[in-house]
Amino acid sequence: MTTEQRGDLLRTSEPLVPDRPAGRRRDLASAAAGALLVALAAVVGWMIQEGDGSLQVQWPPLLASWDPHVGPGTPLALGVAVAVVAYGPRLAARLPWRRLLLTCWAGSVAWILSLALVEGWYRGVARRLTTKHEYLRVIDRFDDIGAALRGFTDHIVIGPPGNWPAHVAGHPPGATLTFVGLDRIGLGGGAWAGTWCIVLGGSAAAAVLVALRALTGEHLARRAAPFLVLAPFAVWTGTSADGYFTAVAAWSVALLALAATRTVRFPAVAALASGLLFGFTCYLSYGLTLIAVLPAAVLVMTRTVGPLGPFLLGALVAPVAFTLAGFNWWEAYHLLVERYYQGAGGVRPFSYWVWGNLACATLAAGLATVAGLRRAAASAPAALRGLLSGTATGVQRLAVLTLAALLAVAVADLSGMSKAETERIWQPFVLWLMPAAALLPDGDRRAWLAAQAAVALLVNHLLWTGW
Secondary structure (H helix, E strand, C coil), X not given: CCHHHHHHHHHCCCCCCCCCHHHHHHHHHHHHHHHHHHHHHHHXXXXXXXXXXXXXXXXXXXXXXECCCCCCHXXXXXXXXXHHHHHHHHHHHHCCHHHHHHHHHHHHHHHHHHHHHHHCHHHHHXXXXXXXXXXXXXXXXXXXXXHHHHCHHHHCCCCCCCCCXXXXXCCCHHHHHHHHHHHHCCCCCXXXXXXXXXHHHHHHHHHHHHHHHHHHCXXXXXXXHXXXXXXXXXXXXXXXXHHHHHHHHHHHHHHHHHHXXXXXXXXXXXXXXXXXXXXXXXXXXXXXXXXXXXXXXXXXXXXXXXXXXXXXXXXXXHHHHHHHCCCCHHHXXXXXXXXXXXXXXXXXXXXXXXXXXXXXXXXXXXXHHHHHHHXXXXXXXXXXXXXXXXXCCHHHHHHHHHHHHHXXXXXXXXXXXXXXXXXXXXXXXXXXXXXXXXXXXXXXXHHHHXXXXXXXXXXXXXXXXXX
């Protein structure tokens, strides 16, 4: 990409998809289809669960139970929602760029934390990562980190004594080692762990803005900002380690976007850092290897392989370090598959979850995202032609980026290793679907933002999600 092209992307305020009545009707129709999918998944899921209990969720398609309630976070969450709906679009358009990034990060943290506090500080934040399935239950078994890593695979499957709790067994040891590290520096316990996930999880919104500005132009990045703050999946970010995973993966993509567009002083350093984060991402969650679709999309959009060398060099660091320490990623993954089918994964029917998962993702992404993805899909043919000719506009690049994330979701869904809980597990992919809402017409943006907030508030106040 030339310097002139990069400047054009940063300055552009190109027109979006024309604001026509037919387009608005299609937006509403796509949102209605998303709502219908959720309703159908709920009705069919309830019938299956009542019949044989095989879904192993109490309020399908979500892992949740009916529990209408309010809490200390209720007025805070309502206040954040009202503020973003009323002032978010205007602030996103006018704030200086760096201040916008910080504001977006702070707003996202406020949204995530306020939703978590609906359950109260202890139940909503401090306790979440200390339950029987979570990482903090095994901190004392990592006094000798080398021995723990060498013997990590011995405790994955159910059967042998001392098998790991579900989330420890279900992830590479990078996830657990993060909380071991916090404990070692004096930030032990559920409160610090929850705060870590909330603050880092909130930074993911800023990471997406950085990537969007580099790839699609500042205008579209600013339009996406309020939707990134009011993400419905914030319900499951505070507090779960998946919010932390989402941030690490997001900053990897953002740094590669900066390197590929050469909108940073030292592109090679940014590419190396991107690779380091990508490699570590693969040791936080096995499924996050699919995030590779997004770096690939970045390189395709920018028509360059320049950052690939430093990126790959950085991406090798975590695998080499963990392998030398005695942890075998591939062996662990195969053992995890065995454990998955020993437990709920062997009971939950794929025939339901292959589409029930998409209902979960719809709730996590919100109806505005569904409508935006409809517009992105409509521009896909033109985007493909633009990529092939090197003339893709910012809107077309945005379509490619969001549809690449949708491809990652589809692969995860068809893998059979995602049956339920995808409202939480798919956060790193759903995050990159959210910018599609930037394609919605100006006159409708506040209504769509309100719809996003309503989804999160209703789920958080009517259900006990366990995360």
